Amino acid sequence: MEKGKNLVFGVYDEEAVLLHAVDKIRGKGVKIHEVYTPYPVHGLDDALGYHYSNLPIAGFLFGVTGTITALTMMIYTLGFDWPMDIGGKPHIPLPAFIPITFELTVLFCALGMTGTFFVASNLNPWTQPKLLDPRSVDDKFVLALDLATNKQTSAQLSSILSETGASEVKIKSDN
Amino acid sequence: MQVTSSVRPPLVTNGKTKKDVTDDICKQVEGKPSTAWKIAFTMALIMLTYGGYCLWTTWYEGIGMWGLNKTIGWSWDITNFVWWVGIGHAGTLISAILLLFRQKWRTSINRAAEAMTIFAVLCAATFIIAHMGRPWVGHWVLPLPNAYGSLWQNFNSALMWDVFAISTYFTVSLVFWYVGLIPDFATIRERATGIRRKIYGALSMNWDGSAKTWSRYEAVSLVLAGVSTPLVLSVHTIVSMDFATSIIPGWHATIFPPYFVAGAIFSGFAMVLTLMLVIRVVFGLEDYITINHIESMNKVIVCTGSIVGIAYITEFFIAWYSGVPYEKYTFINRALGPYWWAYATMMTCNVISPQLFWFKKVRTSILWTFVLSIVVNIGMWFERFVIICTSLHRDFLPSSWAYFSPTLYDVGDYLFTFGFFFTCFLLFAKYFPVINMAEVKAIVDSSSEKKK
Numbered sequence: 001m002e003k004g005k006n007l008v009f010g011v012y013d014e015e016a017v018l019l020h021a022v023d024k025i026r027g028k029g030v031k032i033h034e035v036y037t038p039y040p041v042h043g044l045d046d047a048l049g050y051h052y053s054n055l056p057i058a059g060f061l062f063g064v065t066g067t068i069t070a071l072t073m074m075i076y077t078l079g080f081d082w083p084m085d086i087g088g089k090p091h092i093p094l095p096a097f098i099p100i101t102f103e104l105t106v107l108f109c110a111l112g113m114t115g116t117f118f119v120a121s122n123l124n125p126w127t128q129p130k131l132l133d134p135r136s137v138d139d140k141f142v143l144a145l146d147l148a149t150n151k152q153t154s155a156q157l158s159s160i161l162s163e164t165g166a167s168e169v170k171i172k173s174d175n
Numbered sequence: 176m177q178v179t180s181s182v183r184p185p186l187v188t189n190g191k192t193k194k195d196v197t198d199d200i201c202k203q204v205e206g207k208p209s210t211a212w213k214i215a216f217t218m219a220l221i222m223l224t225y226g227g228y229c230l231w232t233t234w235y236e237g238i239g240m241w242g243l244n245k246t247i248g249w250s251w252d253i254t255n256f257v258w259w260v261g262i263g264h265a266g267t268l269i270s271a272i273l274l275l276f277r278q279k280w281r282t283s284i285n286r287a288a289e290a291m292t293i294f295a296v297l298c299a300a301t302f303i304i305a306h307m308g309r310p311w312v313g314h315w316v317l318p319l320p321n322a323y324g325s326l327w328q329n330f331n332s333a334l335m336w337d338v339f340a341i342s343t344y345f346t347v348s349l350v351f352w353y354v355g356l357i358p359d360f361a362t363i364r365e366r367a368t369g370i371r372r373k374i375y376g377a378l379s380m381n382w383d384g385s386a387k388t389w390s391r392y393e394a395v396s397l398v399l400a401g402v403s404t405p406l407v408l409s410v411h412t413i414v415s416m417d418f419a420t421s422i423i424p425g426w427h428a429t430i431f432p433p434y435f436v437a438g439a440i441f442s443g444f445a446m447v448l449t450l451m452l453v454i455r456v457v458f459g460l461e462d463y464i465t466i467n468h469i470e471s472m473n474k475v476i477v478c479t480g481s482i483v484g485i486a487y488i489t490e491f492f493i494a495w496y497s498g499v500p501y502e503k504y505t506f507i508n509r510a511l512g513p514y515w516w517a518y519a520t521m522m523t524c525n526v527i528s529p530q531l532f533w534f535k536k537v538r539t540s541i542l543w544t545f546v547l548s549i550v551v552n553i554g555m556w557f558e559r560f561v562i563i564c565t566s567l568h569r570d571f572l573p574s575s576w577a578y579f580s581p582t583l584y585d586v587g588d589y590l591f592t593f594g595f596f597f598t599c600f601l602l603f604a605k606y607f608p609v610i611n612m613a614e615v616k617a618i619v620d621s622s623s624e625k626k627k
Contacts, residue, residue: 015620035386038193038362039617045390053394063402073318077327086331099336099413103343106402110347114354117395118380121388123357128376129383134365137358137384139193139616 006173007033008157009132009144010166015041018141021164022047025143030160033146036136055117062112063105070104071097132172186280186618189462193616196463197362200608200615203458204363208605211457219597226591229584230305238308240584246577247567251585252306253417254559258442259299259592260341260414261435261555264407265443266292267348270355271403274396280471282614283463287454288447289352290607294599295446296345298592303341305588333416340413344406351399354392357382358613411439418562425505425566430493434486441479441525442555444472448548450600452541454609463610466539473538476551480529483558487526501571509565513578517561524554 012018018041025032032048045052078084079092118124136142143166145157152160158169191199208216233240243250266289273281304310315321316338318328328335360379367375382388415435418426448469455464494506510518528550537543569576603609 036384037386037389038197038384039358039613040389040393041386042617044386048386050387050390053391055391055394056398059395059398059402074330077318077325078330082324082327084327084329086329089331093331096331099409099416100330100339102405102409103336103339106406107343107346109402110350110399113395113398114350117354117391121391123380123382123388125377125380127381129381131365131383137362137365137382138197 005033006147006154006171007132007144008147008154008161008169008171009142010161010164011133011135011168011170012141012143012165013139013167014165015141017165018143019043019047021143021161021166024164025145025160028160030145030152030157031149033144033149036132036142036144038137038139038141041141055113055120058116059109059113062116063109065112066105066108067101069108070101074100133170184465184467186283186465186467187463187615188465191462191619193619196610196612196616196619197366199460199463200359200610200612201363201366203604204606204608205366209457212601212605215597216601219594219601221594222590223594223598226587226589226594229587230301230591233305233584233588234310238306240582241588242580242582242585244577244579246570246575247564247579249563249567250579251560251581251589252302254556254563255589255592256299256302256306257414257435257559257563258552258556259295259302261411261439261442261559262446262552263292263295263299263344263348263443264411264436264439265447266290266295267344267351267403267407268440268443269447270351271400271407274400275404278471279618280468282618283460283465283468283610284447284451284472285614286352286355286607286611287451287604287609288443289348289355290600290603291447291450292348292443293345293352294596294603296341296348297599298596300341300345301592301595302588303337333413333420336413337417340410344410347399347403347406351396351403354395354399355611355614356607358384358392359608359611362612363608408436411435423566424499424501425509425562428490428493430486430489434483434490437479437482437486438525438555438558441476441483441529442552444476444479445548445551445555448472448476448544449552452545452548454604458604458609460610463615466541469541469544470535470538473532473544476548477529477532477538480525480532480551484526487522505566505569508569509561512565512569514561514565514568517557517565521554521557521561524550525558528554 010021012021018035018037022032022035022044026047026049035044035048037044074097075092083091131137131142132144133140133142143161145161147154147157150157154171158171161169187196238252241250241252266285269281269288270285273285304313307313316328316335330336356378357380360375361382361384364372364375364379412432412435415431419428419431421427451464452469455461491506491510494502497503508514528547531537531543531547537547564579568578
């Protein structure tokens with residue numbers, strides 16, 4: 001949660017209430033800063049208007065890198081650098097290269113994609129988030145509105161949150 | 176919004192709420208270790224110490240400490256290796272393949288099953304490294320530039336494929352497991368104070384549960400599941416090729432890949448059941464790991480067990496049908512030769528005993544499930560022993576015929592892996608959330624019994 005932001009946030013108890021609230025609030029033209037949930041709520045990213053993550057594309061590109069790495073390594077080492085006579089078989093036997101090519105494709109894809117995810121979402125062991133409400137990793141849903149991006153006053157935003165079913169509404173100001 | 180058919184029994188019983196999920200799972204992470212845990216941990220450490228001594232001796236003196244002879248060059252070591260890798264199949268199968276099939280019952284068991292996978296693969300690796308004889312040159316299996324030319328590995332060899340398959344499988348399983356743990360570590364972090372907060376804080380990687388991060392998390396989980404699915408199947412396929420690409424009668428069979436994969440899932444599920452039945456009682460998780468979960472897993476066992484049974488019979492038929500005298504002799508010798516007792520154990524444990532799960536009474540009985548899950552793993556150990564040892568012990572020359580007897584060091588090295596496995600698993604069960612809280616919370620509203 002970024003520093004220096006003035007946020008109004010509502011705490012919701014139920015997943016269904018939260019999803020309706022997101023629709024209603026966005027319907028009123030109020031911009032939602034972010035929603036914090038204890039588990040992936042089905043349909044929430046659609047309701048918030050988030051486009052589907054590009055991470056699978058990154059995963060694909062990493063996978064292709066793995067494929068190329070594996071084939072290059074095997075063809076270079078066995079075909080050119082030191083060709084060995086193994087039972088008189090071809091020096092570049094592609095069918096025999098399939099298993100390692102597959103494994104490195106998977107390895108690069110998994111590691112690269114997870115690494116990209118960590119970087120994109122700023123997941124790292126040395127910083128600690130300051131949660132608006134610690135219950136958002138337990139059993140509550142927190143919907144935060146940023147005062148800077150909305151023209152309404154904090155009182156207006158608070159009443160919008162409680163109208164949509166928030167059980168508690170709080171204000172967090174940093175300055 | 177999730178809609179679950181009302182006909183289906185609830186996955187989580189007793190009307191648990193989301194808050195209950197957090198409390199029930201965090202309870203054992205936060206509390207002091209119980210006496211039962213301490214006793215089990217001490218026993219694991221004793222096994223680890225004795226096994227560690229035997230393993231050290233094996234490394235120091237060489238694999239001559241084992242009961243191998245000039246005819247039988249592979250025995251307990253490779254048997255144990257294949258056995259552990261097989262057990263290591265269930266975790267990723269449950270978390271990846273069942274995720275793709277949208278089997279929601281996996282949520283209660285995937286965490287522990289994945290942990291089991293990771294530890295089992297490490298145990299398997301122990302035997303590979305021990306079998307190298309000179310473990311300090313273990314890095315020679317990797318394509319690193321070296322002072323011999325560079326002289327490279329033979330990438331045509333199934334043993335090289337194994338190096339890549341097992342290390343990829345271990346790495347990807349570890350990543351998959353850890354990504355799933357991050358949100359749960361954040362839950363524990365917010366409940367902890369002091370040094371525990373620091374440790375779980377570092378483990379939880381700055382997780383704040385924002386919708387954007389969850390959306391990316393789901394994309395990553397889905398793709399990881401997608402790539403892990405063929406990976407799981409490839410690993411035991413490649414392990415089976417260690418045998419199938421040779422020309423030893425009894426090993427040289429194209430049926431091996433599917434037969435080994437089915438066997439791996441069979442033994443892996445059995446091991447998951449053995450562990451889960453203990454965990455659910457010790458940690459009081461009967462509402463999360465219910466009879467329905469146990470029954471579903473028993474159904475997988477009866478299915479894969481039947482595949483394994485058919486594979487045994489097919490092997491026999493093909494040995495006769497091929498008309499190859501060596502092949503025919505190997506199989507007759509397997510069943511009626513000096514190792515008949517191993518063969519009989521394998522057949523009883525793997526072919527007959529899982530068929531009992533056709534009866535609903537047996538399938539839903541905790542005692543039966545526990546006993547049979549252990550029987551299955553005994554059977555699966557014997558399967559690998561039978562394949563490896565009986566195919567080797569009668570060499571092509573009758574003057575080379577031999578019999579394998581394990582030494583104390585064979586037994587000790589095997590005990591080492593048990594000690595290692597249980598030490599790791601008990602540490603995991605105490606300090607990590609044994610059930611994926613986030614995933615269970617996601618199904619608790621739609622699948623729990625109506626809240627009172």
